Amino acid sequence: MAFKQPVIDTSPKVSDEIRQTTCYMCACRCGINVHMKDGKVAYIEGNRDHPVNKGVLCAKGSAGIMQVNAPSRLQAPMKRVGPRGSGEFETISWDEAMDIAVGWLKPIRENDPEKLAFFTGRDQSQSFTGFWAQNYGTPNFAAHGGFCSVNMAAAGIYTMGGAFWEFGQPDWDHTKLFLLFGVAEDHDSNPIKMGISKVKANGGRIVGVNPIRSGYNAVADDWVGITPGTDGLFILSLVHELMRAGKIDLDYLARYTNAPVLVNGDEKSPEFGLFLRDKDGKELVIDKNTGKLAPFDQKGVRPDLSATHRAKGITHRPVMHMMAERYLDKEYAPENVAERCGISAERIKTIAAEIARVAFDEAFELDHEWTDFRGETHKTMIGRPVSFHSMRGISAHSNGFQTARALHVLQILLGTVEVPGGFRFKPPYPKPVSAHPKPHCKVTPGAPLNGPHLGYVTGPDDLMYKDDGTPARIDKAFTWENPMSAHGLMHMVISNVHAGDPYKIDTLFMYMANMSWNSSMNTSGVMKMLTDQDENGDYVIPRIIYSDAYSSEMVAYADLILPDTTYLERHDCISLLDRPICEADAAADAIRWPVIEPDREVRGFQSVLVDLGARLGMNGFVNEDGSAKYKDYADYIVNHERKPGIGPLAGFRGKDGDQFGRGDVNPDQIDRYIENGGFAVNHIPEGANYYKPWNNAYQDWAVGVGIFDKPEPYLFQLYVEPLRKFQLAAEGHGDRQPPEHLRERVKETMDPLPIWYAPFEDSHVDPEEYPVHALTQRPMAMYHSWGTQNAWLRQLYGRNPMYLPTDIWEKHGFEDGDWAEITSAHGSITVPVMLMASLNASTIWTWNAIGKRKGAWALSEDAPEATKGFLLNHIIHELLPPKADGMRWTNSDPVTGQAAWFDLRVKIRKTAALAEVDPSFPPIKSPVGQGPKDIAWKVGK
Amino acid sequence: MTQLPTSTDKKLGLVIDLDTCVGCHACVISCKGWNTENYGAPLADVDAYGANPVGSFLNRVHSYEVQPESGPSQLVHFPKSCLHCEDAPCVPVCPTGASYKRSEDGIVLVNEDACIGCGLCAWACPYGAREMDPTAGVMKKCTLCVDRIYNENLPEEDRIPSCVRTCPSGARHFGDFADPNSNVSKLVAERGGMDLMPEMGTKPVNKYLPPRIKDTLNTAGTCGELETVSEDATGFLGWLDKALEKL
């Protein structure tokens, strides 16, 4: 008998329907096709037409179906009945929940709005939550940027009007040499992967600068296993080499940067180090054509990089002179930084030479004519195929702001920003500091705050102090401790609220941040603060409202839980006013919409805020007659206007839905987005898509789509004058000066030209005693704490060993299966270890946010995440150990307040294996029970 | 009989590029999602939220460290699913005929209705490409998405395996190795595509592209140390003036 192949159906029906929306298994915001069967989610794939992911999808995105069905989803509003932290709750109705919330929030708003601290974590609706908080009237609002990567954002904005992060990208199509500093995954998860593959396909070279050679660094052609915290030194050494060899783009520097801008050189002057400006405040340069002073943007001016200007006995020198003076110093010679950076001098030289070779010898031209802001028309666009990208590896250090600045300065010296082959901004960037708001903190009971909370300060006058000289904000953002804290300092909120420093708070309202666990430093301390009681037995932090979608560790610490929907059950708006999904060649934004209806008593949190705003009678949320202005968030998205014609969504505006950016409200807008796959794109015309800050065509396009009100060409700031203003104050000028204990630090760290200084922890703990650097990395397949509740993803990363380099492994005689005690100046953990050879010899690391508290996330209490998984956060403190003067500095960057997660130093001791990692905390009672034992289902059956 | 076809019309399979795979596991989960919902029994997970979750997967991503004679250690991410071997040992061992290789395209499949779950085929596979489903009790393996690649309900561009469609790094390629002009044949020729465990004689259809040579930017001289125009600021400014004149 001959074998008969079974007949199989090779064309089964895939689904009943595809609904296109935006992924939110992380902040990358890819487009997804949600295949539906019988009204349920059956399969999720990438949307090929989507600007972000072009069809691809990461592991998390594909696992969305398990998130939407996760047993950890909160079911209904809850009121705490047991002690804080126990996890004992009573389910209540939405009516009761809203009554409680209004009962707490109304009196605060009417009497003392600052007694509400409203902090939102990883959400992507900050333009909306900020609007809500502003109308509530509290100065105490921020999102997660302070513990995330504000160094990256602020250094980018101050230097070149836009940052890496998700605000720009390498010109993947043209770049030939791509240097990646300190990135494991980043927000642009899929685009970076697609880009890397493009660079490789084009025969380009990728250099990974990272103490750890995994992920992107594993596929890099060359790996630079740098010692943590020393990138600034390495970068400035590259700058030294390039300047020494004259391998810098002089034409670019003269035209588009403040290298030719003249700086006051009079040491005694209160203007010392400030720019020479004309009476309109325009920076002055020497025009090569005339040899005379001229405002930088005057038509036809050819700024001179070299000429100095002497007036009234004061010499004004161009920034270029100051840079030469600083960076040609032997201090930055490869030989002098090699040991500190853990990179040989030869290697540094080779890398510098390769950068120079590709930037200049492989330069090319694109045939796009364009006209610059001085009116000069260029026949072509010059391409320099070297690009850089960087993220928390450099920014999550206490020298991160200056290091990120150094990297930007390096790119700019090479002339590789906003040129073909280099780094490119994505709209709404580039945008100079002047086009950003400044922070506001003026509180009026019962009325809105006097302006947006967050922004970019340009000098001591912009700092946020009350009249009595105490910090205006609970997180002490925009104070001398961290003047440029553009994203606030969410990581300091709980400890400041607990300490009543600078003042007491009544209600802490948080959203989407797991603050009792993986997003806090000093985890056990934070749990204590959240549960601490005063002498009367009242909680020191009186009230906590929290919105989460899942049974996270933080839920147990709230008094009132407002359960959110999952990402497939609600409306969301990924807005150009906020963090949109643009590309270097296009403006784009997107929505989420309920592709399924919630099957629980949950509500989209933004809709809850809309409702609360109306119940509290807040401006912006009620009509003249006091009635609610918006039915829900979807209604807000469509009908809210920030400025006339500009609303949360840029696409399909106007009566006919044919306008982008500016246009009247279109009641069908959301439907049009849905029809279009959940997003809207508007392409930048060819010829306008490079040299954006100086390209008239781009500026006009940007005004047209509502990004600017008028063209805003500007110069890249190699030398950042606002920094100098803070420094001047520290040197004793002006009436707002730093307190004595910070004076030296401000002087040292707020240098207007990039510098490198050792991470603070190095000088607060003994590097001899704590010789090892300890880091975390994001696993590509897990999003912070969320991945764990996902039955598929948790099998990939169910626990996280501490990876040790060969040297340490052998020195301590470790073997497979061993455990170690890892001790910092702050505390110890005892955890399993594993060997990794592709690792900097003085660095150990683990995956971030895998460790879980027992009882959370609907997992069993003996889940490996709880018994073998751990957080490094237990041994990172929000304060550094006291110095001789007894003062405790925050473990943050002194410029921006960015949490310095990666400054951590530890020592290691081999120990016997434990049954469970140490520390282990008592279980939380799960408010959602535990997930089912086995799962095997097909939606279609 | 589960005799192997002497030859197949097409040889469909995957090329996996070890030079670009970043180890993101997207292919793993996309595969799990598609194949749970489609061909055969759903891919189950037991103790899904408990202490010892174990599910069946058709594709898993390993990682290895390689220590060259000199230079730093390298890390290689290594996805692995069924290689649809030409001489597939997993087929003839099957007592029921459930395990077979399709004569038209060479895809190796399990007919789950006939499978008794003896596990022998998994023993016979050198690559660990077969896993017994923990609840259905039948053998699961990569189907090369046979229910996608010919599926007329999918747009033509989507008639590729789920893992290939999803891979963000473009590290997975699908095609016909019997056609020397196919994308996959060309990649194999250009990049020296290799077999895993060639000594096993399985003649895998899937090929792996080896990582490119790494860490060549090692010492000054490789691409020429930069020449000095000036060692100090004064000299630099002199050079600057000269250079500017040329601009």
Next chain:
Amino acid sequence: MHPAPSVILFSSLSGLGFGLLFWLGLGFPNVEGLVAFVFFAIAYALAVGGLIASTFHLGHPERALGAFTQWKTSWLSREAWMSVGALVFMGLYAAALVFLNNHIPVLGFIGAAFSLATVYTTSMIYGQLKTVPRWNMSLTSPMFLTISVAGGALIAGQITAALILLVIAGLVQVAYWVSGDKAFANSGTDMASATGLGNIGSVTAFEPPHTGTNYLLKEMVHVIGRKHALKLRVIALILMVVLPVVLLLLSQNHFVALVAAVSHLIGVMASRWLFFAEAEHVVGLYYGKR
């Protein structure tokens, strides 16, 4: 490989059962009636018991009939046929002996041949697997066969044959172990060939694909300590060969023979446990384990 009790039981019991059937088929001991019944009952209990045990590890035992279809290629399918052949022919032969007191040697010879073939096909299920170098050796079948025939002789009361065969089986077993220890290394399969990365440098496994376990690890990766294995080998050899031989040489009464048989069976089980536990599947290389 995972030493699953079901496969250990199966291969030891059925090996012994078919070994006994082999002897009975040849007419040793030459018995009839009730005595024959007892002998056949024991043989069937062992052989069938073993076969039943083997179905415990099937995902779908109810479909087991399908396993008869692929005799052209599958040793498992062949084993199914051989065992049925053995049981049928030996059944007819036994029925004639027990109920008709009729000795039909042809049936016995055919049954005996099938019995041996069954053991051979069983051994080939393992022996064919290139993926398990320790099994993929020319000594695998002789090892199964000599143990089966020796054990059969022992239970069949063929003392002299048993003594000789036990010693031979013991020697084959030792030879199997000795060459087995070199099998993996000699197979030419290692991390370098498994990953194809060998020409870059020396390869070690870093992170496993999943932090938890999986079917492959549970089924095919079993790590046992060298010292532990050596101890077990000694115990297996003593129980399977040395003790029975010594006992049989000392005395030949029924009780002693029973003790010898039980000792042998336990020894065989220990040997089979090792057969699985020591066998390393090449897939372990992908997990950095072997």
